[in-house]
Amino acid sequence: MQRYFSEQEFVNDRLTITGDDAKHISRVMRMAVGDEIIVVVKAEAHICKITQIDEAISVVTTNQIITSPEMPVQVTIACGLPKGDKLELITQKGTELGMHALIPFEAKRSIVKWNDKKGVKKVERLQKIAKEAAEQSHRTIIPVIQQTSTFSQLIAQLVQYDMVFLADEEEAKTITSQSFKEHLQQAKERGVQSILCIFGPEGGIDRQEQQQLKASGAHIVALGPRILRAETAPLYALSAISYAYE
Numbered sequence: 033m034q035r036y037f038s039e040q041e042f043v044n045d046r047l048t049i050t051g052d053d054a055k056h057i058s059r060v061m062r063m064a065v066g067d068e069i070i071v072v073v074k075a076e077a078h079i080c081k082i083t084q085i086d087e088a089i090s091v092v093t094t095n096q097i098i099t100s101p102e103m104p105v106q107v108t109i110a111c112g113l114p115k116g117d118k119l120e121l122i123t124q125k126g127t128e129l130g131m132h133a134l135i136p137f138e139a140k141r142s143i144v145k146w147n148d149k150k151g152v153k154k155v156e157r158l159q160k161i162a163k164e165a166a167e168q169s170h171r172t173i174i175p176v177i178q179q180t181s182t183f184s185q186l187i188a189q190l191v192q193y194d195m196v197f198l199a200d201e202e203e204a205k206t207i208t209s210q211s212f213k214e215h216l217q218q219a220k221e222r223g224v225q226s227i228l229c230i231f232g233p234e235g236g237i238d239r240q241e242q243q244q245l246k247a248s249g250a251h252i253v254a255l256g257p258r259i260l261r262a263e264t265a266p267l268y269a270l271s272a273i274s275y276a277y278e
Contacts, residue, residue, distance in 0.1 A: 034061060035070040035077070035167045037174055042093055047071060047080070049089040057082070057089050070098065075172045100172045105219075105277050106132040106226045108193065109266045110186055112139030112233035113146065118263040123158045127165035127175050129270040132226075134158065135189070137181040140238040151180040183241055186230070187248055193228040195219050196250040199265050200237055212253040212269075216276035229269045234262050 036053045049057065049071070057063050063082060071080045071091060077098040084090035109131055111122060123134060136155075138145070146154060158177040166174045181189070190196050197215065210218075219227065230237075230245065237245070246252060255268050 033068060033070050033079070034063075035072065035170060037072045037163065037167070041073060042078075045093045045095070046083075047073070047091055047093070049091065050087075054087065054089045058085050068094070070170075072172050075100065075102075077170075077172050101170055102172055103130040103274055103277055105224060105273065107270060107273055108133040108135060108226070108228045109270070110135040110137055110181075110228060110230045111262070111266060112137060112231065112237065113142040113144040113180070114233045114262045115144055119154070119158060120161055121263050122266050123161045123175070123177065124165045125267050126270055127162050127171065128169040129267060130274055131175050131266075131270055132173070133176040133178065134162075135178045135181055135186065137183060137186045139183065139233050140241060141235040142233045144233075146180050155179055183244075187244060190228065190245075190248045190250065193226045194224040195226075196228045196230065196245075196248075197269070198230045198237065198242065198245050198250040198252050199255050199269065200232070200242060200252050201254050201259055202236070210251075212255060212272060213276070215251055215253060216273060220277055227273065229266065229273075231262065231265050231269075
């Protein structure tokens, strides 16, 4: 069953779908009056029946709500700007794996630099990818893609999260610390509701940045015994958190 997100609310059990989603229903899917779709409103997935097809699509709820598939913990991914289209892959697959939000940030070792104009366009593109992936994976929320942050802005956001992890394979090997698995077990036992996972670009996090993050409360962890690419590490972390919590 096709799934669409709506910012409107039901009025007398009815709702109108407009814009690209309306075109998709009528022109791409070629649906007819009486067909059923899923409309997500305020993180609730409602089974609805189409009552009218025109420039806008009118639907009525069947009063059936589908159980939410969301993880019991909100996981935000912060990525130092990587090269190429790696953020698009992270956005798409991260959404499928339960990511709550994505923070692209300017790391010292980021080769890529976004000016304001480019940054806005990139974020718009990533937000569209997140929406499509959320529909495909039957999410009840669309991950929020934040505007690009400086490293200082990222540091300032750390206090918003119950637990913060910095993935750094080399540094984690030099210190005596808990494994990522042990950290997640403790997080679950403590009832942690929000987690921020930070990843560097190709080449990793600069040592000075690493020390600032550590001083701000981030736990430095290794994601297993193998070295992962910049676009693979966030997906590994999301999978591990999902397994630990679900």
